[in-house]
Amino acid sequence: MSILQPEEKAPARVAEAVLLLVALALGMGGMWMVGYSLEDGLPEGFWTYSIVLAALAFTIHIVLRLRAPYADQVILPAVVLLNSVSMAMILRQDLDGINGANASRHLMWTSLGIVVAVVVLFVIRDHRSLRRLTYTAMVVGIVLVVLPLIPGLGREINGARIWIYVGSFSLQPAEFAKIAFAVFFAGYLVANRDTLALAGRKFLGLQLPRLRDLGPILIVWAVSLAVLIGEKDLGTSLLFFGLFVGMLYLATDRVGWIVIGLVMFAGGAVVAWSIFSHVQLRVNIWLDALNPDLITGPSFQLVQGLFAMAYGGMFGAGWGGGYPEYVPFAFSDFIYASLGEELGLTGLLAILLIYLVIVQRGLRHAVGVRDGFGKLLAGGLAFVMALQLFVVVGGITRLIPLTGLTLPFMAQGGSSLLANWIVIALMLRISDAARRPSALPTRGALAEPVPAAVANGGAIEVGGPGAGPVQAGTEAGAGRNATPDDATQIVRGVDL
Amino acid sequence: MSELTFTLLRLGYLVLLWVFVLSAVAVLRRDLAGPRTSNSRRRRPEQAGPAPTPAPGGGASRAPQRGGPSRLVVVAGPLTGTTIPLTSSGVLIGRAPSCTLVLDDDYSSSRHARIFPQGGQWFVEDLGSTNGTYIGEERVQGVIPLGPGVGVQIGQSVVELQG
Numbered sequence: 071m072s073i074l075q076p077e078e079k080a081p082a083r084v085a086e087a088v089l090l091l092v093a094l095a096l097g098m099g100g101m102w103m104v105g106y107s108l109e110d111g112l113p114e115g116f117w118t119y120s121i122v123l124a125a126l127a128f129t130i131h132i133v134l135r136l137r138a139p140y141a142d143q144v145i146l147p148a149v150v151l152l153n154s155v156s157m158a159m160i161l162r163q164d165l166d167g168i169n170g171a172n173a174s175r176h177l178m179w180t181s182l183g184i185v186v187a188v189v190v191l192f193v194i195r196d197h198r199s200l201r202r203l204t205y206t207a208m209v210v211g212i213v214l215v216v217l218p219l220i221p222g223l224g225r226e227i228n229g230a231r232i233w234i235y236v237g238s239f240s241l242q243p244a245e246f247a248k249i250a251f252a253v254f255f256a257g258y259l260v261a262n263r264d265t266l267a268l269a270g271r272k273f274l275g276l277q278l279p280r281l282r283d284l285g286p287i288l289i290v291w292a293v294s295l296a297v298l299i300g301e302k303d304l305g306t307s308l309l310f311f312g313l314f315v316g317m318l319y320l321a322t323d324r325v326g327w328i329v330i331g332l333v334m335f336a337g338g339a340v341v342a343w344s345i346f347s348h349v350q351l352r353v354n355i356w357l358d359a360l361n362p363d364l365i366t367g368p369s370f371q372l373v374q375g376l377f378a379m380a381y382g383g384m385f386g387a388g389w390g391g392g393y394p395e396y397v398p399f400a401f402s403d404f405i406y407a408s409l410g411e412e413l414g415l416t417g418l419l420a421i422l423l424i425y426l427v428i429v430q431r432g433l434r435h436a437v438g439v440r441d442g443f444g445k446l447l448a449g450g451l452a453f454v455m456a457l458q459l460f461v462v463v464g465g466i467t468r469l470i471p472l473t474g475l476t477l478p479f480m481a482q483g484g485s486s487l488l489a490n491w492i493v494i495a496l497m498l499r500i501s502d503a504a505r506r507p508s509a510l511p512t513r514g515a516l517a518e519p520v521p522a523a524v525a526n527g528g529a530i531e532v533g534g535p536g537a538g539p540v541q542a543g544t545e546a547g548a549g550r551n552a553t554p555d556d557a558t559q560i561v562r563g564v565d566l
Numbered sequence: 567m568s569e570l571t572f573t574l575l576r577l578g579y580l581v582l583l584w585v586f587v588l589s590a591v592a593v594l595r596r597d598l599a600g601p602r603t604s605n606s607r608r609r610r611p612e613q614a615g616p617a618p619t620p621a622p623g624g625g626a627s628r629a630p631q632r633g634g635p636s637r638l639v640v641v642a643g644p645l646t647g648t649t650i651p652l653t654s655s656g657v658l659i660g661r662a663p664s665c666t667l668v669l670d671d672d673y674s675s676s677r678h679a680r681i682f683p684q685g686g687q688w689f690v691e692d693l694g695s696t697n698g699t700y701i702g703e704e705r706v707q708g709v710i711p712l713g714p715g716v717g718v719q720i721g722q723s724v725v726e727l728q729g
Contacts, residue, residue: 085593092586099582103575144590151586388576413580420583427590 080139083131089147090131094124097154100389104162107390113165119177123154126184133188137195138502145431145501148424149479149494153180153487155421156480159408163394163401171401171482179484183491190495197500201443204257211250214243215293215310219300230474231301244297244306245476245489248313248454249496255314256446258286259321263442267322290314295338302348305461305473309454311335316453320436321446356471371398375407375466379418386414402481403474406466422463425478429456432497438504448500451493635688635714635727638681643723644670652727656682659720660693667725673697674721681712681727688712688727697721 098120105113127150134141157180163171194200200207218224223234233240259266266283294311297303315331318324343349354361355369365373374397381387392411394400400408410418432452436445458475465472476486478493638657640648650657650667659667660678669678675695682689690712692699699706700719717724 089586089590089593092582092589096579096582096586099579103579107572144593147586148590385577385580388572389579391572391576413583416580417583420580420587423587424590427587427594430594 081143083135083139083143086131086134086143086146087128089144090127090150093147093151094120094127094154096151097123097157100155100158101161103389104158104165107388108162108165113161115161115173119157119161119173122177122181123150123157126181130184130188130191133191134498137191138498140502140505140507141498142431142435142501142505145428145494145497148428149491151424152421152479155409156405156482158389159405159412159480160401160482162390162412163408166395168395168401170399175484176482176487179482179487182484183487186488187491187495190492191499194496194499197444197447197496197503198441200253200447200496201257201260204254204261207250207253207257211247211254212293214247214250215297217243230303232303232306232474239484242483242485244303244309245485246492248309249451249489249492251310251313252317252447252450252454255317256443256450259317259446260442262286263321266318266327267324286314291334291338295342299342299346302346303474304349304352304471305458305465305475308335308461308473309458309475312457313450313454316457317446317450320449320453352471352473356468359468371404372466372468372472374398375404376468378404378407379410379415379467382411382414384414385416386410386412388412402476402483404466405480405482406463406477409480421480422459425455425459428452428494428497429459431501435497435501435504439500440503444500444503448497448504451497455490455493634683634686635729637728638667638725639728640667641717641724641726643721645723652683652688654683656680659725660695669721669723671721671723674723678720679706679718681718681725690718695720 098116101113101116101119105111105116127146130146134146157173157176160171160176161173164173217234218231220234223236224231225233225235225240227233232242232244234243262283291311294307297307297310311331311334315328315335318327318331339349343353351368355364355372358364359369359373359376361369378392378394378397378400381392386392389412392408394408394411397404397407406418409421413421429452432448432455436449436452439445439448455478458478461470461473462475462477464470465475476483478486478490635652637652638650640646645667648667657666658677658680659665659669659674660676661669661671661674662676665677674697675693677693678695679690679692679699682691688711689709690699690701690706691709692706701710701712701716706718712718712727714727714729717726
């Protein structure tokens with residue numbers, strides 16, 4: 071692992087601006103082609119959509135220049151690209167008169183998402199301030215998960231009880247719970263990872279944790295099972311549990327946790343499968359999608375999605391060339407299939423790569439940031455996005471059973487957009503901290519020689535007056551429980 | 567719109583999509599390779615031989631005295647065997663992560679002591695530590711010259727300068 075050498079002066083963020091232009095051009099190009107292929111003219115509202123998207127994108131760009139000048143330059147354009155391509159796709163379905171597709175509503179939620187991201191960037195000057203909210207976040211997360219179960223507030227739609235209704239607005243609180251849980255896990259694990267990592271005995275080459283340290287993972291397991299049973303939401307349950315196991319592994323570097331997590335999930339899944347008919351149905355749809363008995367009913371959507379992607383082939387049918395009206399929920403849950411139909415495998419792979427870039431940036435900054443809490447939070451947020459993507463795309467392409475998660479930034483739906491823009495704002499904030507130049511050497515690293523110090527009679531300005539910021543990572547630092555074997559590690563300057 | 571135009575636009579769109587992906591990856595590459603990684607930091611301390619390789623910055627970082635001590639070695643305590651090449655900026659020892667030599671030791675203070683060169687001679691200075699810094703049985707008061715091979719006790723560790 072190498073150490074990120076911080077740039078000396080605040081970058082002008084030119085790369086970001088250029089990439090943003092390309093991203094917006096792709097969004098506008100999509101809408102333009104949709105209009106010309108469906109109506110032989112500019113689609114209604116073309117300029118509104120384009121100008122609003124461009125204005126919002128450059129607003130957040132300028133906010134980043136002012137508030138987080140060292141933040142990553144690729145994340146924002148990548149997200150704007152995904153968001154504006156989905157804008158084009160939803161506009162396309164809206165023009166086709168597909169029931170439910172609503173381009174202006176999608177634009178409204180996008181704008182709201184970006185505004186919230188800007189607010190987050192302004193309010194949270196330092197991601198470490200979130201650490202104080204560790205247990206608040208836990209309570210908030212659990213409340214959000216439980217909300218849909220409250221009679222009168224939650225409502226069951228299409229077999230899943232994951233929405234709450236406030237007036238005419240519907241929300242999926244689980245999307246926000248994801249962020250709250252990431253904050254809680256990061257704070258909890260930073261404080262406790264040494265016990266989780268080092269106590270316990272070895273068994274078959276795996277370091278197994280002590281029984282009493284299993285408490286939190288059991289609680290999270292119970293919560294995710296409750297989600298699975300009470301709300302019949304397979305995807306969210308998988309997401310929460312996967313998030314915790316993933317972050318445990320990030321924090322402790324013990325494969326034992328992953329094994330325990332997978333075994334517990336497999337056990338829970340098998341039990342759920344044998345008890346609940348809706349889980350059995352999901353599995354049957356997955357394994358036997360083309361069964362004539364299922365194809366007209368339960369597996370209709372999945373199979374139509376597969377047909378759509380097959381119709382798209384290698385290069386796609388082109389914007390406006392597909393038949394999204396045959397795929398139920400082509401604008402939200404199945405937008406991936408619609409994109410496959412019109413952009414082809416080539417386009418889908420590009421979109422997946424863009425997601426990969428976002429996730430890679432998140433993990434990269436988890437390596438780069440100095441405090442343990444930031445590392446875990448960035449790593450967890452990036453991991454949960456990757457996991458969500460896997461669950462959604464895997465479900466649509468019939469790799470795993472289909473679940474009701476949304477494709478981040480692409481599916482029409484306010485909660486998902488809002489929550490994921492918050493995730494991006496946090497990622498940008500952490501990346502700013504990771505890349506900001508600092509007088510502090512990375513923990514354990516050799517101090518850079520200071521030439522001026524010779525003239526001062528060898529004064530050491532290693533820590534300088536700003537020795538405070540590293541303290542947050544102290545409890546988590548790898549050197550804390552160093553054994554003689556680790557001794558060289560400490561001086562070599564490779565931390566986590 | 568004619569069939570041909572539509573096909574060209576359709577493929578052109580995919581090309582532009584990939585242009586975006588590739589240029590994003592190109593921006594990332596600046597992080598993965600190139601000048602941002604500093605080799606001098608990756609060097610294992612053990613490999614630092616008797617003559618320390620000058621770090622970037624040339625003569626300024628060389629040990630001030632030719633033939634003088636070139637490294638600081640931990641000879642007792644949990645970090646025994648750890649070696650740090652000496653530079654003109656000296657070595658700060660303590661529990662704080664900002665120290666050059668980070669001790670994991672309840673008996674040491676966060677900024678415990680420093681060892682630094684001045685006028686061709688190395689000195690050790692106690693930075694007001696709780697449990698003190700000792701040379702032999704004697705507690706270090708103020709700044710004391712330190713020769714090679716003399717053990718300095720800091721908490722549970724003993725460090726010394728070596729040729």
